[in-house]
Amino acid sequence: MRSFRLQRSLQQRGSVIIVALWTITLMTILVTVIASQNRLSAQVAHFHQQGLAIWASEQAAVNRAEMDLMLEQMPLPAESEEFDSFSESMNAIGRIPRYQRHRGDSLELYYPQDPNIVVRIYDHAGKINMRQMSRARLRMMIEKKLGGPQEADQQQIDQLMDAWNDWLDLNDGPSPNGAEKDYYLSLPVPYAPRNGPIESVEEILSIRGFAEVFSDVNLEAAFTIYGEDELINLNVATIEAMRLIPGLEDELIADILEYRQEKDFQGNGDVAQLIPAENMTDVRQWLNSRKETRYYTIMVYPRPTTTGDHEDTANKENDKENNDVATEDRTTINDPLLAAYAETVYVPGFTERPQIMKINPYQKLPLTALPAEAEFAE
DSSP: OHHHHHHHHHHHHHHHHHHHHHHHHHHHHHHHHHHHHHHHHHHHHHHHHHHHHHHHHHHHHHHHHHHHHHHHTSOOOOSSHHHHHHHHHHHHTTOSSGGGGSEEEEOOOSSOOOTTEEEEEEEGGGSEETTTOOHHHHHHHHHHHTTOTTTSOHHHHHHHHHHHHHHHSSSOOOOTTOOOHHHHHTSSSOOOOOOSSOSSGGGGGGSTTHHHHHTTSOHHHHEEOOSSOOSBOTTTOOHHHHTTSTTOOHHHHHHHHHHTTTOOOOSHHHHHTTSOHHHHHHHGGGBOTTOOOSEEEEEEEEOOOOOSTTOOOOSHHHHHHHHHHHHHTSOOOOOSOOEEEEEEEEOOOSSSOOEEEEEEEEEEOOOSSOOTTOOOOO
């Protein structure tokens, strides 16, 4: 009997130990989970606070960039000692030569922004105006995109041109090779054609056949719908726009980028110094080196913290080094970031705040130099 009681007592003690061990294990797991959740909550709070700080810095930089554009509209004072001093100070921060501040170089603003924020401003005079483009220039651009006049399928181009006309015209009657309301409503995701001027550059991808041709193009960088002139100012032209101009090949674009680091193109005579006569015949139809618009896109984003060949330059000196690489090695350094906060504005003058035309929190960044796979003549 005593042996039985002893054995039972030992069993009870063993059960208590097991229960205690399980309790300790469960409590350890619970404490670990709670600690992890608290740590995660702290990290979320930290990143949220960091994100708000970056957002505030970006918005402040945009406001300063708007002031920058207003100051650019301000006439310089009459020549005097004060003028000389003012001119020198403006030159020191980049106002002269006039076009270098609005072609996408990383800027130090007149009212300096947070040093951790990169600011780039793009003049829409350097983009192809899809609202003002003539049929002839559109056809030339499509031909180049499809391989050139000799290789492009002319029947495909006819279909694209008629689809373009049908998208813009005011009626629902299709052209011989076009597409009208019946076609678009028959698609898996139906929609109606604009039957009027396009409202955004992305809209061209909705026109039958155009997505196949332009899906690899950064549309916001290459095109605009703002302004009254279809010609392009080469002083501020984006790389994406230049690559669509017939007669401009990558090697010539590299030469243009190098030239305009030092001075402005004053007219087609300056351009002809870089471009062979056979190419210039096509190129000159697209250019107006004195063209100005008051439409600009301001792009801001946090300065990348990584280092190496793909680090963002974030200042004009390093931007120039990037373009030197493009012209010497025929390769380039692209921004490691793909998108930025973008605000497109119209600047009526130096006494009124710019009017916001469009905001895109995640707009794709234009190229700062030719991509590494750019083709150059041997």
